[in-house]
Structure formats: structure tokens, C-alpha cells
């Protein structure tokens with residue numbers, strides 16, 4: 553029996569619920585090994601209007617059941633993205649959303665306006681949650697007014713779907729989710745990495761040159777499931793669950809917790825076909841349980 557895996561999310565119809573998380577799939581073109589067969593959508597590596605070098609190495613450190621990264625949003629800038637990547641995306645059979653970043657509210661709006669209407673750009677994931685930049689980033693995701701202002705600035709400059717990527721580093725993620733929903737977001741992605749630190753005990757300083765980094769991977773999964781669930785309880789727009797998904801069973805936890813779709817990040821570094829494996833595993837699980845579609849999966853979403 554073939555299972556209907558399609559989902560409608562934030563203004564887009566996707567062929568499946570599993571997407572590539574920003575920053576873990578590049579621009580989708582660099583590594584031929586990366587398996588694109590089962591992608592519901594791809595979110596590009598985060599980009600600013602102008603090119604950025606990111607932070608100095610070392611940028612990555614392995615930790616128990618996870619990793620710390622401080623890439624600092626290295627990227628080629630909007631003009632290079634339009635020239636080098638978007639034309640390739642235009643021919644793909646799944647949508648590509650651009651993860652957009654800024655140091656000010658107006659930066660975000662300007663970047664959305666520049667990319668709006670570019671063939672190959674299907675929508676935006678607004679990153680208000682990067683822990684690895686000096687200006688902007690997580691600051692916007694910590695304050696409901698700033699989060700709403702950024703969302704509104706993007707919303708005003710595009711008709712494309714606008715998803716907002718939330719930080720876990722907040723007291724109440726529901727407050728931020730509601731703020732961006734009111735400001736016009738079509739969906740939220742929950743969550744970005746947690747701020748962490750690891751010390752080199754021989755060099756007497758942090759293992760990452762930036763000092764701190766974003767923790768991802770299975771270590772954060774139960775935290776992320778909880779936060780995605782909190783967000784799903786707070787808003788009516790779809791929630792995309794992300795954090796520590798390695799296998800189909802992990803993705804199913806997010807879906808049952810109230811998410812409409814999921815993103816897979818760090819797992820791709822371990823297994824370049826992790827996304828296809830997760831997609832196929834969800835379909836097999838649904839078939840075994842006797843569900844004809846993903847929509848039939850029971851959700852645990854008590855309303856307050």
C-alpha cells in the first residue's frame with residue numbers, strides 16, 4: 553500500500569514531510585553524494601545581503617551525542633546566490649527556501665525584496681535564532697517585539713511563503729511563536745541550536761575560536777520535541793520540528809507532538825542519505841499501522 557506523504561505547509565504543497573535543515577545541506581549543489589530523492593523541501597544555508605567570511609576555525613567540535621558549531625553564517629551574499637544557485641534550484645522537483653539573515657530589521661526586508669520573484673526561490677525561512685553572530689541573529693528571536701518586527705519587514709516585501717526559525721534560548725517559545733504568527737508568518741521552524749561551550753583542557757581555552765557554539769544532534773532531541781510541541785500548542789500556523797532527528801522514529805516523535813513537517817540537519821553529516829531514510833521509514837511505519845496518509849497520524853496536542 554502506498555501512503556500519501558504530502559503535506560501543506562506555510563503556503564507550499566510538499567511531496568513529503570522531511571526537509572533539509574539550513575546549514576547542513578549547503579546550497580544543495582556542492583556534494584554529489586547528498587540524496588535528494590525524498591526531500592520535501594530544502595532550506596539553504598543562511599545568507600546575508602552581502603558576502604560574509606564567518607568565524608575563524610576551529611568552527612566545529614564533537615560533543616557527546618552531538619556537535620557544537622560556530623560557522624558565523626559564512627555565505628556568498630545575495631548576488632552570488634541569484635547567479636550561481638537559484639537557476640539550478642529552478643529545475644528541481646522540490647521547493648528551495650532561502651534562510652535569510654540580517655544585522656538590522658531593515659536588512660531582512662531588503663534581502664527578501666532582492667530575492668522575491670527570483671526563479672528558484674520558493675520562499676523564506678527567516679533566521680532570528682543564530683547563536684553565532686555578533687549582531688542580530690538570536691537577539692531578534694529573544695524578544696517578541698523584535699521577532700514580530702523582523703517578520704513584518706519580510707512579510708511586507710514578498711508574497712512568497714515566510715517561515716520563521718525560532719531559537720530555543722527563550723523562557724517561553726509560545727510567546728515568540730504567537731508574535732511572529734500575528735506579524736504574518738506562514739509557519740515556524742522549531743528549533744535552532746542551543747548555545748553551548750566546550751573547553752580544550754590542554755590549551756586552557758574553548759575548543760571553538762568563537763568561544764561558544766550551537767549544539768545540535770541527538771543530544772538536543774527531547775528538548776527540541778518539547779519546544780516544538782509548545783510552539784504547536786501556541787499557534788494555528790504549521791510548526792516544522794527540528795533538532796536531533798537521526799531516524800524515522802525521531803521524526804515521528806515531532807509529528808505526534810504536533811508538527812506538520814520536520815527538518816533533518818546534523819544526521820546528514822553522519823549519513824548523506826539520512827533524509828531519504830527518514831522519509832522511507834515514516835512511510836513504512838504509517839503503512840504498518842494501517843494509515844493511508846500522514847494526515848491520519850494521531851497528534852498529541854492538548855489545547856490549554
Ligand SMILES: Cc1cc2nc3c(=O)[nH]c(=O)nc-3n(C[C@H](O)[C@H](O)[C@H](O)COP(=O)(O)O)c2cc1C
Nearest residue numbers: 573574575598621679743744768769795796817818
Ligand atoms: C553546521 C551547522 C550550520 C548551521 N547553519 C544554520 C544556518 O545557516 N541557519 C539556520 O537557521 N540554522 C542553521 N543551523 C541549525 C540547523 O538548521 C538546525 O536547526 C539545528 O542543527 C538542529 O537540528 P539537527 O540537530 O538536526 O542538526 C546549522 C546547524 C549546523 C550543525
